[in-house]
Amino acid sequence: MFERVLLKNVDVPDGHLLSTYEAGGGYRALAKALTEYTPDEIIDLVKRSNLRGRGGAGFPTGMKWSFVPKRADKPKYLCCNADEGEPGTFKDRIVMERDPHQLIEGIAISAYAIGAAVAYVYIRGEYVLAIRRLEQAIAEAKAKGYLGARILGSDFNFIVHVHCGAGAYICGEETAMLDSLEGKRAQPRLKPPFPAVAGLYASPTVINNVETLVCVPHIVARGADWFRSIGPEKSPGPKLYCVSGQVRKPGLYELPMGIPLRELVEDHAGGPPPGRKIKAVIPGGVSAPVIPERGLDVGMDFDTLAAAGTMLGSAGVIVVDDATCMVRVATRIIEFFHHESCGKCTPCREGLNWVVKVLRRIEAGEGAAGDMEQLDMLCKGIFGNTFCALGDGAAMGLRASLAHFREEFVAHIEERRCPFH
């Protein structure tokens, strides 16, 4: 049976307290890192583990860290991306609410590796309990010498601050998050320069997702070979999968990277409600193109899903059953992207507004001849032409819906009503 590592403490009573975390071996990896490894050796260890970022893009974490200049005349920063705005995704919230010290230990080791003295956890403002627990955990860790000056007797001085977001999905995009942290409207920045060279306050900055950072103490404690022994060679490690929608057991599951999507949905999450069949699954949050039921025999890892025309993204798996209208689902997803567009670039700002109007018309049974071609044209105009991935995510998702469920859109137009109502 697969051993849960990242979620080990989440169901433990008082799992958010330092005493619980220490009783389970917490902060020993930090002590090991500070006494047995140089910063470069930690980076090398994470590189050898082949940990890929769990925020969505899957960029190799050790390589990202190695881009930070060794010598810089400015302070270096670590930013933890805890904005988690991708619909269907809730993994980071549960970790922060129920095991915040795991995150703090991961942040401290990662900051040691890149040479940062200050980290900011950018956490969405809605997560009030997670914010409270994280602030409490930081205070506990500071009082015990896991944060602050000369940590555990070493020369490492380091502190973590919590920075609350205020309700903008675009802050999940790392450069928009930096703008937001600097007190500006969150809009993505032109790259290069990349944050590793010029990020927060134009200083070298590493931005990692919560789940990425909580993998780090376990890699230090158990070694790179242990991490690489789990899941596929090119995307190894334990993985948190969020399952929601029309399944019997929605929830957060820790399983090996690469587990078949069908096994995750049907065995672990219990399959569809009684009397219903699965029609489709969105595998990685609403940015990830939808997969029809016939495509569920696919491994849940970065490369396999990319080869299947979709993506792992945030691993926010949303299950849709056969009583649901896919035009409604597609419309709601595009309404989300339209609402959350930061407005910086025209294809996203204007294109999504146009798409929403056409989709709402079709859904209401008022579709016109040529609407399908217009949607195809709009997807083409948005995809690849936007400043950041928000527009791409919207267009990719809609393209997949149009490709796999085109007959439902056409039926709405031809029957001049929703066939599901």
Added chain:
Amino acid sequence: MTMREKIEQAAERYPDQRSAIMPALLIAQSEHGHLPGPVLEEVADILGVERIWVYELATFYTLFHTEPVGMFHLQLCDNVSCMLRRSEDLLKHLEEVLAIRKGVTTGDGLFTLSTVECLGACEMAPVMQVGDDYHGNLDIERIDALLARLRAMVPDAAAAARAAAEPSGN
């Protein structure tokens, strides 16, 4: 601690005062309930930053309210995972029992009803945030029980609301 002291303490976390605008606005909103112009200007003055910078943020981020909201802000998630578990039925029910449309505050000032994008709690969909708290696995019965609990927290206002709901002339 005064609002000024709280904001000044929050600002110590940053090398640049501009970074403290968002934390300061969250503090100011918790003090005042919403963020009218004079409060935004006070925040700018405390931090010593341009007023336009404060206005920019207060109007960009959805958690900031420049208009008053009710004593209880009911924020129902209607994104995909909640929608798939019938959040739209809950919205209709809330609109009926509160006798308001979404985006509106009840006449007694008790409830503001909103729909919001994903609350990041899809495992307990459908979900609604009220103040600091999440309420999940909602159905109509749980919504009704929640409204009753909220009303019971302000008995005078609840009585006033009932009186206001009675037809005039009776």
